[in-house]
Amino acid sequence: EAQVTQNPRYLITVTGKKLTVTCSQNMNHEYMSWYRQDPGLGLRQIYYSMNVEVTDKGDVPEGYKVSRKEKRNFPLILESPSPNQTSLYFCASSLIAQTLNTGELFFGEGSRLTVL
Amino acid sequence: QQQVKQSPQSLIVQKGGISIINCAYENTAFDYFPWYQQFPGKGPALLIAIRPDVSEKKEGRFTISFNKSAKQFSLHIMDSQPGDSATYFCAAPRLNDYKLSFGAGTTVTVRA
Numbered sequence: 001e002a003q004v005t006q007n008p009r010y011l012i013t014v015t016g017k018k019l020t021v022t023c024s025q026n027m028n029h030e031y032m033s034w035y036r037q038d039p040g041l042g043l044r045q046i047y048y049s050m051n052v053e054v055t056d057k058g059d060v061p062e063g064y065k066v067s068r069k070e071k072r073n074f075p076l077i078l079e080s081p082s083p084n085q086t087s088l089y090f091c092a093s094s095l096i097a098q099t100l101n102t103g104e105l106f107f108g109e110g111s112r113l114t115v116l
Numbered sequence: 117q118q119q120v121k122q123s124p125q126s127l128i129v130q131k132g133g134i135s136i137i138n139c140a141y142e143n144t145a146f147d148y149f150p151w152y153q154q155f156p157g158k159g160p161a162l163l164i165a166i167r168p169d170v171s172e173k174k175e176g177r178f179t180i181s182f183n184k185s186a187k188q189f190s191l192h193i194m195d196s197q198p199g200d201s202a203t204y205f206c207a208a209p210r211l212n213d214y215k216l217s218f219g220a221g222t223t224v225t226v227r228a
Contacts, residue, residue, distance in 0.1 A: 004159070035218075040125065042205060042220040043160070058215065090159050105152075105216065107159030 002027045004108035006091050012114045013081055021076045021111045023091030029106070031094040032074040033058070034066065036087040037110075043090065049074055050097050081115040088112050119143075120208050122219025130227050135193035137222045139206035142187070149189050150216075151180065152205040160205055164191070196226045 004025045013019055025032065033048035035058075045058030049068040063085055065077040074093075078085060091108040119142045129135045141149075150165035166173040166180040166189065173180045177200075179192040193200055206219040 040220055042122070043218040045215055048215065092159075104162065105150075107161065109157070109159050 002106070004091055004093055004106055006089070006108040006111045008111060009109065010112050012116065014116050015082055016080050019078050019081060019113075021078075021089060021091075021113070023074045023076065023108060024072050025074075025091075025093040025106070026072065027093060027095070027106065028071065029093035029095050030071070031097045032068065033092045033094075033105075034064070034074070034076045035090045035092060036060065037090060038087050046076065046089075078113075081113075083115045086113060086115045119210060119217040120206060120219040122206050122222060124222060125220065126223040126225070128225045128227060129193075129196045131196060131198060133196050133226075135191075135196050135200070135224050135226070137191045137204055137206070137224075138188065139190065139208075139219050140186075140188045141208040141217070144208045144210065147184075148209060149180070149182065150207050151178075151191050152207065152218075154203045154205065154221075156202075160203075163204070193224070196224070198226045198228050200224060201226045 007022045030051045034046040035043040037043050044060045046064050047058050047066040049055040052068050055068050089111045092105050094105050121140045123138050148167050151163045152160035153163040154160040164175050164178050166182050177194045182189040203221045203223045205221050207216040210217050
């Protein structure tokens with residue numbers, strides 16, 4: 001089954017404790033991206049990766065890092081989480097960046113993070 | 117910085133009624149406007165999309181209408197069903213980069 005898999009789905013942590021949210025897709029997609037979803041703000045892009053060689057910041061990259069060492073995986077790293085990073089996070093992928101213009105963006109089921 | 121303005125934030129409709137969600141965009145690189153549907157506990161999924169070489173696209177009970185001169189597009193859900201209860205996001209491709217700008221979302225509740 002074609003899918004984007006995120007782990008963990010739920011996490012409660014404390015300020016400053018490093019954490020990683022994993023993302024893996026099995027569709028051989030080049031493009032991957034992370035979003036956060038907050039009430040009233042919709043989906044905001046954190047980071048994206050055009051392919052394994054190109055990664056760039058989205059609209060809200062502060063406090064986050066990413067890594068794209070292989071095509072299928074795109075982990076999101078919070079080096080020192082803070083309460084304002086409490087949110088619902090989505091990983092998404094697309095065949096290539098250009099297919100964003102056709103709306104073919106596939107999302108994972110989300111990771112709800114709470115930072116105390 | 118949100119480049120797509122979506123309204124209303126939420127709406128309640130009776131079963132069989134019509135749900136209407138509106139979006140307005142600023143400049144966009146490409147003329148392709150998707151709508152995503154998100155059920156509770158799930159990720160968004162592509163519902164329907166329109167290219168503005170047509171002013172309207174219909175798929176089942178879902179219709180997108182597009183007004184290029186006004187830079188607006190809308191989603192109509194006809195004969196709304198309880199299973200349509202979800203959050204709906206409009207999106208538009210941004211200028212100069214490979215990103216989609218999403219609206220803030222509309223939570224639709226269909227009462228039986």
